[in-house]
Amino acid sequence: MSSNLDDQYRLRKRPKSEMLVDSGFKSLAVSLASVVALVLFAILIVVFQGGLPSMVRYGWEFLITSDWNPVDDEYGAGAAIYGTLITSILSLFIAIPLGVGTAIFITENIIPKKIRNFIGLMVELLAAVPSVVLGLWAIFVMEPFIRPGLEMLYTYLGWFPLFSSPPMGPGTLPAVLILVVMILPIITAISRDSLQQVPKRLTQAAYGIGTTRWGAIINVTLPAAISGIVGGVMLALGRAMGETMAVTMIIGNSNNFSFSLLAPGNTISAMLANQFGEADGSQVSSLMYAAFVLMIMTLAVNILAQLLVKRLSLKY
Known part of the structure; x- marks a missing residue:
């Protein structure tokens, strides 16, 4: 018809x-x-041209060295690149189960509808909190609260490289936790929308053949919504890699390379926010080089997200 x-x-x-x-x-x-x-395209060209002198001068060594000394005109973004990757990836590992679990909790009829709507509203309001406010909360509330736990990690797991330095307040691990708070609403909201788009007849058919509620969620609902969930996760990863203010306030802003999550660290975004205002000469070019690296990283994340979503959409 x-x-x-x-x-x-x-x-x-x-x-x-x-x-x-x-x-x-x-x-x-x-x-x-x-x-x-x-x-x-214009942004990429401008950033590339601004960083070209440092690209020619430092080459690939800029990406693996951590010397940042404007006096001696020596620059390297290795510590900032490591900080960007480690904070983003670790925050994602923590936020994925929390976000997807919250989305399942909201969409499934586990609790009364009014409570589910209230939790969903709180998640959306969390996304509206300015990052500078979250940074202040991290400094004055979160970091003092978790400091005893960080000291225990150093006491009992100090032999492990990731916990090999004594906690000194701001550090990489507190930055990871504040990123979890910031990307959690993104993963939860997109996962919830994806789960709500799954046709009810799929879960009803699963119940009809005798599966349990969690069997239907794990074997039917999640696979049907996986492409949207992965898209939300990759979007959250891009947000975590580019987050500036809250991370700048809590990470410590140290260019000294350290594998330890308890030591002060740095990210590319935090480095740009701290130094670009008073930079001149070759330091500006080096910061533009670092900004170009960050753009390439986020662009690669978005391309990977598109490929994953397309492949998972075809599979499920």
């Missing part, structure tokens, strides 16, 4: 005004999409 209606729509004689509106809308949509692509 619908195909016949489509054929009739294509075969009918359309007035010129309607065709003109369609053509104008198509041109407008293409123009707006092109503007977005051109802006992104």
Whole structure:
């Protein structure tokens, strides 16, 4: 029936005004999409040109060394790159089970609807809290609260490289925890929307063949929504890699490389926020080089997200 209606729509004689509106809308949509692509391309070009002198001078060693000495004109972003990767990945490992679990808790009829709606509202409000406020909360509330636990990690696991330095307040691990708070609403909200889009007949069919509630969730609901969940996770990873203010306030902003999560560290975004305002000469070029590296990292994350979502959509 619908195909016949489509054929009739294509075969009918359309007035010129309607065709003109369609053509104008198509041109407008293409123009707006092109503007977005051109802006992104222009940003890449500007950042690349700004960092080109440092690229020529330092080459690949800039990515693996951690010397940042404006006096001697020596720069390396190895510590900041390591800090960006380790904080983003660890925060993702903590936030994924929390976010997906919260989404399942909200979408499934485990508790009364009013409580589920309230929890969903609180998650959305958490995403609206400014990052500078979360940074202040991390400094004055979270870090003093977790400090005894960090000292226990150093006391009993100090032989392990990740906990080999005594906690001195701001550090990499507190930055990981504040990133968990910041990306948790993204994973929860997108996972919840993906789970709600799963047709009810799939879970009802699973119940019909005798599976349990958790069997239906694990074997039917989650696989059906996995592409959306993965898309949300990769979006949260991009947010974690580019987060600036809250991380800057709690990570310690140290360019000394250390594997320890208890030691002060740095990220590319925090380094740019701290130094760009008063930088000059080759330091500006080095910061632009670091910014270009960050853009390439986030671009790679987005491309990987698109590939994963497409592959999982085809599989499930």
